[in-house]
Amino acid sequence: MDIINLLPENIANQIAAGEVIQRPSSVVKELIENSIDSGALNIDVNIKDAGKTLIQVVDDGKGMSSNDAEKCFKRHATSKIKTPNDLYRITTKGFRGEALASISAISHVEMKTRTENQETGTLIFIKGSNIEKKEDVVCPIGTSFEIKNLFFNVPARRNFLKKESTEFKHIQDEFIRIALSHPEINLTLTHNGAEIFNLHSSILRKRIINLYTESWNDRLVPIEESTEIATIKGFVVKPEHTRRTRGDQFFFINNRFFKSSYFNHAITKAFEGLIKKENFPGYFIYMEINTKKIDINVHPTKTEIKFEEEKYIYSILLSTIKRSLGKYNITPTIDFDKESSFDIPNSILSQAASEPIIKVNSKFNPFKTKDNSKGLTNKGFGSAKSSSVDWDNFYSIDEEKENNTENYPPIDIVNSLESFSKFLIKDSYIITPSKSGLMIIHARRAIEQMTYSETLKSLENKCLSSQKLLFPLEKEVSINEINIWEQNYDLLKKFGYRGIIKNNLLTIKSVPSILQEESISECIDDILDTLEYKEIDESHITNKIILSIAKSTAMKKLNLNTNKSIQALVDKLFQCENHTYSPRGKKIIETISLKEIEDKLK
Template sequence: MRAIKILDTHTINKIAAGEVVERPCSVVKELVENSIDAKASSITVEIKNGGIDLIRVTDNGVGIPKDQVEVAFLRHATSKITSAEDLYEVISLGFRGEALASIAAVSNVELLTKEEQELTGKRIEISGGKMSAAEEVACPNGTTFIMRHLFFNVPARKAFLSSSSSEGAKISDYMYKLALAHPEVSFKYIQNGKTIFTTSGDHELKHAILNIYGKEYARNTLECYYKSDTIECMGLIGKPVLNRGNRNYEHFFINGRYIKSQLLQGAVEDAYKTLVMVGKFPFSVLHLYLDPSLVDVNVHPTKLQVRFKNPDTIYKAVYEGVSHALREAYLVPQVATEPGPKEAKVEPVIEQGIIDTFFAPRKEKEEVTPQSLLKHNPTDFQREDVNPPSISRLFGNRDSHHVSPQSIDTYEKQLSQVFKEEMIHQSTTEPTDEMIHELEKPNKEYGISRFEDVPLPPKIQVEEKPTSPAILPTDYRIVGQVFKTYWLIEYHEKVFIIDQHAAHERVLYEQFMAEFKANEVATQLLLMPETLMVTPVEMTLLNEHEELFKKLGFQFEAFGENAVAIREVPFILNEPLSPAVFKEVLDRLTHDKLQDIAELKAEAIIRMSCRSAIKAHDQISDRECRKLIELLLALDNPFTCPHGRPTLVALTQVDIEKMFKRI
């Protein structure tokens, strides 16, 4: 056995660098976060060959004092904290004092820095952790950090890097997140000599989204805001049409720091339940500000994972903020037109004046508007030397500037030298020779009682004074039914196309959900009890969670030592729920997935409402259709069925006239 000995400093630094510098993206992250901590308002990042050959970060921050430049490259040297107690109040993005030493240990580094009050700055060079040059030079205010030949002295680490294009893509993705995290900072990102994007640093989060994701995303976002005594949540969320097949477009920031959090993802996705299809995920850029003592960012060297002291409070803030923004929005998709394609493309509504009128407000309620946002003061928890977050930090000065669709167009033109203006593509539907006739004859199987027997759910009963004499406009015209599935409704200069199955399914779903929340779930006694074999562990779980099963509508009793007899099941929408659902709930409990019980309940309700609703190809009368519209539009969310499919879409008169080349 070899003798135990202490490693030299050079070897220690190379080993420790592996925790901080995993790949070129890690270098960019550490350097840009240092620039932000240095109060830079303008940051330029340039990379070559995926950041393996070159990474250059230039900022206009406060710079490093000349007598502290060498100290900055020593391990655990930092200006962010002075004791362990400071970790509970840390607001800066960096605080470990490991980044510069780790980067310099595995690459060739050149640093130029100058403070504003100094006449000259300082330049140093470090290669593989060893300083090779140090001198005073003339240079601009701020700091320029140049890294070349990453892992040149650690070939084993370099061999495990991905291709240069893949490494460059990781850097690009993180630069997007940094730009969204700090809309008050002007970013310029250059890759292999080509400018990828720039941001203006005008505090407008929507402008940052425009620069990164384009006009469609900037136009179709909703302002989100929630504030309590301990937390402030603000940002922009996408309308349901901006859904993706993965979670890469869900962005979360804690006190200006980008993080990954299953808790926050769950809160956002729960708020979008029944608004997006299963397997689709919403677009969101949410900033949370809270007392640093309530969140632990010292979990991992990358600082991407955090721990919350009160996770339930965090969940509620995000869920309530997103839910409120979605409730206050009008989410009717619009069928746009363009020459060429045969299939109609559903595009989000941009101009909503007519839709706003059609979906008239039902009662007085507090709304979050740009003006009301100004009334909220950000949570006061920062130290005196740190500027607190504010609405203007993300949304600019609302008194003097509001981001409207027109201002987005103007802003985009000003940035035309950076990226090409996107064209709004539209699709067309080929005209048909078939005529749409009035369908007056009622269907015997689905008479008007099919809708009249469905009362308004308790939660949507109008108890407060309406803002207008009529809850719904009365001057819309039912044109008729097409394909025995869709209803055409004319209102002013638009035609609304309603899917009768999706609309009825939403009405029935809301009805039972209201009954469930009010603990008024109807049950049905089984003529022959259903016997289910269980294990001793499952029997224990059933006894512990008997109240949960009762709330869901199940009544059971022990039937011997290894079986239970299910005597009552939920009676949902005139149909008993299958006892098999009882087993599904028990399986979830067995695998410690209690958080999925609510989801399981929702899935069961969705399934039953889908079965009970009128189907495609069921012909119903105009009177039945009018009743269905009244029930649908009385809901908080009339825009989608429980599966996330739209219940109605809009087609404007202008769209139709474009089809026939009138304009």
């Protein structure tokens, strides 16, 4: 008995959709790429409820005939490939013919399209791979897609979608990648009626600035190299503006976004010694390579690419970036004429500059002293005179008596240690005696742990106390950061943050009272990085924000000038439930036993 059956087309499409369409952002990516392949110069994207309710993409491309409009929803229906050799000459975004078939299998699709030669267009309505309506319609030249009720027949996939802010963040990411790959196209993105991006055709540098902020104009270092193997151009971000996340890293090949840990290593190596170990370099790298020497048919998402000469490209990329960093004086140099820079608090920056006043004591005489020694008044050795006995003793030889350490009287080490005062080394380490020896406490980690415990305890009962800034802090933020701030503002208010956004400028008016002024900017950067690039729930976000506040508090200058202040810190540390490790898992306390001390001094 035969048991193998051919699957119906609608079931096959649903299976394929599981790999091609992973979330709403996948639909946005596929539809915009189709619009670009159609020659569109204007593309409008309208999203509702992060794509769960509606995804609309409208373009002014070539459009499709009535027959093509129906045929495009079939599996492996494409206009880009006709022969096997075409697979090695792919210059378009799509070529597999799977996207529209997969989208129509798991949603309600309404498409309107018209070519330049047609007086009327074609409307097609599909539900779960079944065409339920096809008719003539009046519409402009181009194509319009409306995707509704995504995953309506795959409830498990719909239930596994993240919260709205997270899903829309993925849509934004896909939109930004396409916007960067085609700065010559006008693009708009709207979410729930609010315009997020309105990008006009421009050069690449201007497109980057429009996607981020005006301040990015000074952050970009241009790179360019042309060889027989590859042409490389684009920008890298200056070392001082690198971040602790990988969000600003973009590779493009023949105007197609792709990911490559191998080439990323080349860029990281080029920045060695210029950035902190925990930071990642930012870059916008564009490569042009002969299509016969690459293979993009690796994965349905088309973000993985195989290179025929990747080792040579690695070397070219590394040397190109190093040369550009040197050409634009980004590499470190020694300049003895350059004045050192200082971190100036915001309150001082807002004050008017005043001329320094020099006070001079006109009565001071450096040659007049109160008590002159006899040696000074009588010159040389003063009034003392040598005698014959002194000279005899000078030439006499006394045999040195052998020292016997074993005969030294015993020392009560414990009692001696307990009489010592605590002291601070290098503004970070507290040395204090204990009955078993010496205890070393990492002061900054101790403060971080204490701040973390206090903040967590305060949040269990109510919001953190907030303090108003005498001089509000102004910070330029990107479109993404604006959305992140607004989406998480209620949570941030619990921590004492208050601020308004106007024209890409975030004005911080209040901060947690435990936060020092010099730590505010760094703490906000850390929080925005956490919220922007990580898929985490509210409890995890809360923990991350507390960690940022605790870390920023610990980095301030320590006021541990007296034994009393040091003792207060030690006592407060031991009141914490966990006083041995910091919130980040670093050791706070280390004990050196008396035996270890004695062994070291043998």
